[in-house]
Amino acid sequence: MLLPGLMLLSPLSHAVVAGGIVSLSHQWPSGEAYRKMTFYQQIGNDGGVKAHYFWANQFHFKGGDGGYIGLQNRGNGVHAFNYSIWKAKGWKEGNCRHFSHEGSGVQCDIEYPWRVGHVYKLQVVKEGNLVKGLVNDQMTGQTKVIGIIELPETFGDLNSSSGFVEEYSQGNGQFSSCSAIEAQSSTFFNPAAGDGVRAKQSIKTYGNCDDNFVVQAACNKNACINSINNLGTVASLEVKRVHVVHNTDLGAQVITNSLSDTHEVVVRLGKSSWAPNIHFPSPAQHKWKSIFVDHRASNESLLHVNGSVLSVNKGQQLSYISDGKVWKAVEPQ
Template identity: 30%
Template sequence: MAVIDRSWPNTANGYDDFETSITITREPGYNGQTFWAHQWGYAKHPEGGYVGLQNRTGNDKYINFSIWGASGWRDMGSGTNCRFFGHEGSGVQCDARYAWQEGVTYRIKVARSGPDGWLASITNTRTGSTSHVATIVLPQDRGGLSTLSQWVENFAQGSNQPASCAVVPPATAIYGRPTANGGTVTPTGSTSRTYGNCASIAKSVCTPEQMCTLTVNQGNLPNRAKLQNIHSNYCLDMLGGGPDAGLWHCQSNANQLLTQDTTYRLTLSEKPGLCLTAETSGPVKSAACGNGAAQQWMYMPGSQAYFNAGTGKCLDPLENAALGALLRVYDCLGNSFQKWRPIP
């Protein structure tokens, strides 16, 4: 449906590891059957592999790791199951239940493990906990990792397949800039595109920092709406008409009306050229609209929070959401202070 292709500095022998990050900001829900994958190729062999998060039947959540043409496996993590597969090619698939959460950033790594294997692992950046999936064994040296594409698709088939593209479950994820060789190498560029029969319901947007958002059936975005804080019932306001965002009585005026554009910026509807911008420290402000990730805001239906792609944090009021309190970004906590609703 939607894919990001990463370009890397040329190397004849490839890389010893890739580490990627992903934050799912909209879960597809029950029977979501959605795969957020990180797929690589090898420098000296045509067959590659992939690893990623899945929402399967019911509410089952997994991490899935597969390599085509593999000959075996070892070092399975707790709860991992490995087996040979023979559909859409052949190789080894290892998977494990993994209760990933909306709004949490995960780092997924595939790295050399001995002379003949590749190990997949996942780290929950909120808790710092790392889980090993397994090491998949190859019959011969393929060189290092050379290409990386990251994609999202709905994999429902047969009687479970959606009747039309319009009813494919909505899903959104932010893919961070990946690294190679222990974080010492970064991509030279990232391009994104949509594909397949349901390309019309998918969208891919990359920022100059190579933070890329992939969406499926995103739906309507706020247009000339106010953002009301659910804890206090006050609205996001450019206090006194200045640059600082805070909370004030809800009013349909130029300081409060927001429109979300197709690159997920929250623009001031009555003040063209100004966008809501996150700072790593200090209050959220209005600033000249650009293409950076600090101006990209994703609404998370599960927690009703706004996630900022550039900081990896959520829109949060200070002073217990009191009248006149400034807004900042802070760790996503899922509490009532971080809950927002668009209102007319």
């Protein structure tokens, strides 16, 4: 039963900036430098229209700075190729511009309907102080130049690389919790340099949403794969659990104490951890934090939230986020 005054919220909110989630390391022969690096990517799930994902390949120049080239899902069905180099002087070709956030340099991009499931070959090719960024659809053979960027004369050849996956939704597009991040899956094949030298790869998960039930990653000798799961209003098993004393009301202070060092907690009710009443703390002191309720007990519990009382029964899984004024219920997806 949903009582009047209980506000509903779409899965998007201001709670979590997921940011970087997966990081890839590349191991090249020691001391070598190259005029060309080639990266191969295949996106199995792009996250859909609400997601903002960047599948990036980073590269670095001997004696200079670095850049990245990769595929983006910019949300609302917009796909793009993105290519940037820090401390670049300018550009000779492409839809490019100077940037000054997170350092300075030149960014080039193309909004293009790249296809889920296709393998894309992304290359950076250095000729003198000009670096061309290209992308080739390995399924269709079509090649596009993203841009040609001009470097300072002090930049040497390419000598290292890495990769990452990030979810960069901002503002009203942020998610209510790590459990609500849109699902994605992708494969990074071992990169190549020069005339065919292959790097070895390793992969790790990290960041605000580094949760084994939200993100997984692994490598074999040829490629690294990763996936991010959308759990919706269901709390991950790694979310901090609020201590419930069986057959005793759960007070607001207990939940407050649990939220003191994390952005989300879960109240799990079962046959030996049932509370007849659950009292949410004031939303004012927990802005953009989340509380999950996972009811598995046989007896009904009463949830006291926003001045109202909600009946919660076995099998119900609820999620709330504070906007600083009220606890808003997140709609199941």
